[in-house]
Amino acid sequence: MNKKSILFVCLGNICRSPSAEAVMKALVKEKGLQSQYYIDSAGITGFHAGEPADSRMKQHALRRNYHLTSSSRPVDPKIDFEEFDYIIGMDDQNIRDLNNLAKTDQDRSKISKMTDYCTRFVHDSVPDPYYGGASGFELVLDLLEDACEGLINKLENE
Template structure:
């Protein structure tokens, strides 16, 4: 039996400029506070590559910074040929992200890696997805962070038995 196992997580939303880079930043903070940085690594990607090479949406960065999260990741598109092999869990933000990821899965093992972010919520169980805040107002960005904080805590609890 191995003493320590590492887990690799990939957070995925549509464009990789609001929800998934925020999930990456929130999860990294949760991991760091729990002293698990050597056991869990995170990245993020988008279903589409329209924003590839860009920083996170400036509005999302402002809201995240108010909660001491630094969105430093650079947008990239999900790469099924390598990402399914590189990551243990591929975490979609909404039902369409999940469908898109499932359509790119190469086999049953890939499908088993795909999960939805809100499945890990405990306080916000009534939310079935992390809604895209891109076309909404400030409250949407705050809601995304509320949901991600809840889900990231739940995800860490889920992983604790596996690392």
């Protein structure tokens, strides 16, 4: 069986996308589906390449038992559009940037926005918490939990 491969993308790959990766991995494991998924995250920019997730994001995630263990990396359009079935951006700018990186209509068909999968929250994006306070990090996790549940339900019912 082929694994469903998902790449979560935000600007720098230190807050939102590594959190989405951790939340999705935890939910997939909780449902006993880990053998069916390959999950990763990346950033539009390589500014934080090789760095761990933001320490504030890690602290908030840990309170919910999510472990942010990935290192930041930039999107590699030559590899990522080939390797991943779903490339999910956190906000409209991420979506525009991903569409600019895409080379073909098939590449573009893999792109969607994280909040498209929300079922409880009505937000048009996952806001970047980097310059805000604690409530921003908590909102990110709330949105990601909702969206990851919705994404799993969508993928499991296809």
